[in-house]
Amino acid sequence: MNDKIPDSGDAVVEAIGLRKSFGTLEVLKGMDLALSRGEVVALIGPSGSGKSTLIRCLNMMEMPSAGSIRFRGREIGRKFRDSGDKIGIGTLRRNVGMVFQHFNLFPHKTVLQNVTEGPIVVCKTPKAEAEELAKGLLAQVGLQDKHDAYPNHLSGGQKQRVAIARALAMQPEVLLLDEVTSALDPELVGEVLTVIRRLADDGMTMAIVTHEMAFAADVSDRVMFLDQGVIAAAGSAEEIIRQPTNERLANFVSRFNH
Amino acid sequence: MYRWNFDVVWQYWDLFMWGLWLTVVYTFGSILFGIVIGLLTCGARLSNWKVLSVIARTYQEIFRCSPLLVQLLWFYYAFPLLVGITIDNRVAAMLTLSLYVGAFYAEIFRGGILSIDKGQREAAAAIGMSTAQATRRIIMPQAVKRMLPSFINQSVIQFKNTSLVSVISVADLAYMAAVVNGQTYRPLESYTVMAALYIIVLFPLTQAADWFERRLRVSD
Numbered sequence: 001m002n003d004k005i006p007d008s009g010d011a012v013v014e015a016i017g018l019r020k021s022f023g024t025l026e027v028l029k030g031m032d033l034a035l036s037r038g039e040v041v042a043l044i045g046p047s048g049s050g051k052s053t054l055i056r057c058l059n060m061m062e063m064p065s066a067g068s069i070r071f072r073g074r075e076i077g078r079k080f081r082d083s084g085d086k087i088g089i090g091t092l093r094r095n096v097g098m099v100f101q102h103f104n105l106f107p108h109k110t111v112l113q114n115v116t117e118g119p120i121v122v123c124k125t126p127k128a129e130a131e132e133l134a135k136g137l138l139a140q141v142g143l144q145d146k147h148d149a150y151p152n153h154l155s156g157g158q159k160q161r162v163a164i165a166r167a168l169a170m171q172p173e174v175l176l177l178d179e180v181t182s183a184l185d186p187e188l189v190g191e192v193l194t195v196i197r198r199l200a201d202d203g204m205t206m207a208i209v210t211h212e213m214a215f216a217a218d219v220s221d222r223v224m225f226l227d228q229g230v231i232a233a234a235g236s237a238e239e240i241i242r243q244p245t246n247e248r249l250a251n252f253v254s255r256f257n258h
Numbered sequence: 259m260y261r262w263n264f265d266v267v268w269q270y271w272d273l274f275m276w277g278l279w280l281t282v283v284y285t286f287g288s289i290l291f292g293i294v295i296g297l298l299t300c301g302a303r304l305s306n307w308k309v310l311s312v313i314a315r316t317y318q319e320i321f322r323c324s325p326l327l328v329q330l331l332w333f334y335y336a337f338p339l340l341v342g343i344t345i346d347n348r349v350a351a352m353l354t355l356s357l358y359v360g361a362f363y364a365e366i367f368r369g370g371i372l373s374i375d376k377g378q379r380e381a382a383a384a385i386g387m388s389t390a391q392a393t394r395r396i397i398m399p400q401a402v403k404r405m406l407p408s409f410i411n412q413s414v415i416q417f418k419n420t421s422l423v424s425v426i427s428v429a430d431l432a433y434m435a436a437v438v439n440g441q442t443y444r445p446l447e448s449y450t451v452m453a454a455l456y457i458i459v460l461f462p463l464t465q466a467a468d469w470f471e472r473r474l475r476v477s478d
Contacts, residue, residue: 061380080388094386104381108399118385121395163381170385 010036012205013058013096013174017067020053027053029229030067035174038203042216042237045226046252051209054226055176058207059096060089071095094122097167101179103159105151111138111162112147118170130169137165141195157188161195174205181212193219213256217241225249260446267447270438277434278455284355284420284430289413291356296363303368314364321361327422329354334426351423359416366412370405371397403474410467414460421456431455 011034020028027050035041035058043051056062058069060076069076069092077086106114115134119125125133138144141161151159160180167175177196181189193215200206200219210216216223216237223240225233233239233246244250302314321329334350345353374397382392424433435452439445 059384061383090386090388093384098384100377100381100384102377104375104377106378106381106396108403117395118387121391122386166381166385 010034011070012037012072013207014070014073015054015058015064015067016070018054018057018064018069019066020050020057020062021065026065027229028057028064031229031231033058033207033224033231035205035207037173037205039222040200040204040206040208040220042220042223043207043209043226044211044213044216044223044241044252045232049226050229051226052178055098055178055207055209058174058176059093059098061098090122094170095172096174096176097170097172098176098178099160099163099167099180101182103151103156103163103183105159105162105166107151110148110150111143111154114151114162115166115169118166123170134165134169137168138162140168140198141165142191155188156184157191160184160192164192164195164199168199174207175199177206177208177210179209179211181210211256213241213253225252227252262447263444264447264451266442266444267438267451270434270441273434273438274431274451274455277429277431278459280429281417281420281431282459284351284423284428285413285417287352288355288359288420289416291352292359292363292416295356295360296367299360299364300367300371303364304371317357318361318364321358322365326354326358326419327425329358330422330426347426347428351426351428355416355420355423358419359412362412363409366405366408367401369408370401373404374400406474407467407471410463410470414464414467417460417463418456 013035015031015033018028018031018033019026031050031054033041033054043055045051053062057064060069063078071087071092074085074087076092077083077088079086079088080090081088082091106117109117112131112134115137116127116130119130119133120127135144135147138147141164143158143161143165146154146158146162151162154162164175164180180196181192184192189212193212196206196208197215197219208216208220218237220237222234223237224231225240225244225246227248233244233249239245240249241253244253299314299318302310303318305311330351333354334345334347337350338345378396378400379392382396383389387395420430421432423430424436427433429437431452435448438451439448442448
C-alpha cells in the first residue's frame, strides 16, 4: 500500500491553512504543520486550545472546514477511496495510526484479536501472518502473556499498550497520540510513556498531544504551543518548555512545575 | 361445587392443536416480517436523510401509540374501504401484527446501536475500516448482545398478542377455545386449556431467555 504513493520531500503528513469550526465556534483558526519523517512533535496547550482537534484532523477523524491535509505531498480527498489524484481517507488512515485517550479497545475481542483485526480486515493479511505480527508487537509492549485476555480484564496501562500495538499492526508511517496517558492512574503512566519513548528511539514519526511536560520536553524534536486555535509558539523543547519567552506560554508551562 | 369435566373438551383436542399451530405461525411469521421492517425502519431513523427519518418516526409513533386491537380492526374493516379492495382477514392479521412488532423492534435495534460508544466507531475508522466494515465487525456484534434481552421480551409479548387476531375471525388458539366452548358449553375447561397451552409454550421460552441473559452478562 505504502509503495503506491511516491515519496515527495520530507513531510510525511502536512496540514495547510487548516481551519475547523463546530457550528459557530471556530476551534482551529488557520494552522500549518508539517511532520517530517522520523520526527516527534509534541502539541501542548490549555484545554480548548485545539490540539486534539488538530491531531484528529490529521487522519480526517474530524473533517477540516477549510484548508487541506496532505500525505506524502498528495492531498486527501473527502472520499473513503482514492479518486483521481487525491488520496482517500481509508488510505490515509491505513498509513497514519491513532491512539486515543480512552483506549477504545474492542471489548468483544481478545487482546490478540484486537491487534490482528486491522491487518486481517483492512489489509487482507492471512490470519497466521497477522497473528505472528501481533504477537511480536505485543511482546514489544510487554504483553506477551495476555493474548487471550479480554480488554475488561486489563489495567488502564495495559489497555493503552494494547491500543498502541493495535495501531502499530497496520505498520503505519505516522502515529498520532491523543492524550494517551490522561485517563490513566498516575502509577500507570510510566509504562505507557516507556513504550512511546522506545518508538521515538526507533524513528517512528509521531505527533503527540500531551499534558506530560517533562515527557514532551524529553521525547520531542519540536514542541508546538497551541492557544485559542492558533499555533502561538513553536520551537525546540528547550525554547518552548524549558526557557519560554512568550508570556502566556510561560504562564502555561509554569503550572506544570518546571 | 363445580364438577370439572375435561373429557368433553378433550374430544376437540385437534381444534386446540390447530389453533396453537396458527398462533405459532402468526407469531413467527410476524416476528420475521417485523425484523425486516424493524431493520429498515431503524436504518431510516439513523440515516442522515431527514425526510426518511421523519417518515420512519411517524410510522413508529402511530403503531406504538395505538392499541393492537384497534389496529387490527382498522386494517380489516377500515383500510379496505380506503383503498377499495377487500383484504383477507389472515392477510390483515399478519400485516398488522408485523407492522406493530416492527415498530417496537426498530426502537430496540436503534437503542442497541446508539448505546455503543462512539469511540468504537472511531477506533475502527482509525485502523482504516470502512463504515460498512466497522458496522459489521465492531458495532453490530456488541449491539446485538445488548439488544437481545429486549428483543426476546418483545417477542414473548408478541406471542400473547396474537390472541387478538381472533376478533377478526382468524382461527388461532384463542378463537378455537371459543369454538370449543360453543360446542361444549364448558367455558371453564375450554378457556383453562387455552390458558395452559399459552403458559406451556411461553414458560420455557422466558426461562431460556433469562438463562441466556445471565450467560451474556458473565462474558462481559
